[in-house]
Amino acid sequence: MISADHSCLTLFNCCRSLTSVKQIHAHLSKIGLDVDPLIAGKLILQCCTAISASLALTYAHRFFGCLKAPNTFMYNTLIRGYSESQSPGCSFELFNQLNRNSGCSGSPPRPDSFSFAFVLKAAANMSSFRAGSQLHCQAFLHGLDAHLFVGTTLISMYAECGRGNSARRVFDEMPQPNVVAWNAMLTACFRCSDLEDARALFERMPFKNSASFNVQISGFMKAGKVESARSVFNSLGLKDDVTWNTMIVGFAQNSYFDEALMYFRDMLHMGIRPTEVSLIGVLSACADAGMLVSTKILHGFVEKSWFLENISVRNALLDAYSKCGDVGMARSVFDHMTVDRNVISWTCMISGLAMYGRVNEAIQLFYEMEESGVQPDRITFISILYACSHAGLIEQGHSYFSKMKDVYGLDPGIEHYGCMVDLYGRAGKLAEAYKFVSQMPIEPTDTIWRTLLGACSIHGNVHLAQRAREKLMVLDPNNSSDRVLLSNIYAVIGQWKDVAAIRNSMSTERMKKDPGWSMIEVDKLAYKFTAGRNYSGFTQEAYEKLGEIMSRLKEGGGYVPEVKSVLHDIEDEEKEGSVALHSEKLAVAFGLKRLHKSKTIHVMKNLRICKDCHEFMKIVSQLYDVDIVVRDRSRFHSFKDGSCSCKDYW
DNA sequence: TTAGGGTTAG
Structure with a gap:
């Protein structure tokens, strides 16, 4: 072999794609250098x-x-x-191979502290307590369980598997835990929902650094204790970028959307350089709140910043556009990506198109994704199955479901089974849906039965609805919406005694349903409307406009209120009057009054839109020559020239 | 040339 010239090692440092690695590899292979241990190691590392x-x-x-x-x-x-x-299991296979070798004669490679740290991370990522505890034994046999780095990884692994006690045992046996080990233990307390233990441990910590405080903030945020997190934040003199990010992300996770935006702005004013996490956090707040104007402003910021080619930020931006009702801009962000799209980029776009009912484009994109060499994952399959179910494409949905396992080796999870029940149920194939549930290899959850119940409600199948309800009474007895759904089914077929029985049981048990609300953004301000009569402030304006619209609709639009919808939608609205007072109608009326005519009216609703409102929107879009986009709990409805993008299949 | 704790989008 030619004696190795290690100067070529630096060549690999510039490689950012597999193609460039392959080119260098081909060159080194010709001169026999690629098998040199240092060079081969560097190639693998890269x-x-x-x-x-x-x-x-x-x-x-x-x-x-x-x-x-x-x-x-x-x-x-x-x-x-x-x-x-995506295949952390391969880590175990390699580790086992290394471990087996170490028993052989000669001087074979043996696992060291690095091997344990990495393989334990795989166990943590898989939340596999079984694999993790076996590795713990192996570490003990190799005399590495007391190693500071291995011990810290063991604590994190046990925490990830929800085993706070095991994490605590490892920590207690550490001869001299350093600040990193203390922080890992603090994280473990929060992960295992032990807030009191976390507080006590924090008080006992002999040394704290910035990470210790960030663990506390994040722990409180994840537990929904926003004010506790805020008070830790306020008590800190020096706040690093992670501290700010933790607040932004925490606010977004707890639906404090305006505050997420405010803290992002404050961060900039304080001269703290935002990171990709800051952008992802604030964009996810915009996405969840449906804040299109703020998304556009952040887009402008991204275009002028060092995030221009950051794939994660691009993905967050595309997702925000699609969830804010501007799928055209989402597509434009996707089409103009200058960096390689990853599985998340493709999945976000497929799911965005699917939510709009642009199912053929979603299917085409799935095909292009496969062609481009990016492998779909479990979430991509949820998106494509969702697309099929919302367009009634039973055959195609079924073929994707099979493809998951047959082509990509992915075992369908409960969400995929849920999509299939929805696919059959939505299309009215209730017998098939029930057969599918009965034959599932995993135990059907409450969500599965609820999906079936929802389908029974659309298609008026009382018999099957009762069966689904029986299962739900065992799996989730206190769910008010299930009872309302069943009472609606009884109401539609006129079984008023049963309706009354359910209503009485709900009032005896003091069950409350989610009140429906709709939101609209006008001049960077969000206005929220709830159903029922409430004549104050801006609502008064909405009522007046709605009254005017209603008269015009009845005169010239051929609009007849859909009375059945009252029954169908009882679950979704605080029913105080009639369908005329539904919150989405008020929001649209407000938009018509306040927004420029050329603008699209974007409304966001927390529940599903009802049939009557759907009809109302179609006619308004035509009569007032305005585009209306409604984001409801499960999808987007884009109304234009008297029709909806969902083609009335929803 | 490889580690452990804090923030990350579908």
């Missing part, structure tokens, strides 16, 4: 860390397999690569 896409991992693994004597470093790098990939 594939697993700098690129880390599944194709790069496979390439590195295949190359590794051709080496005569891979060393521990190479094993560790691959174990690390797989631990954060």
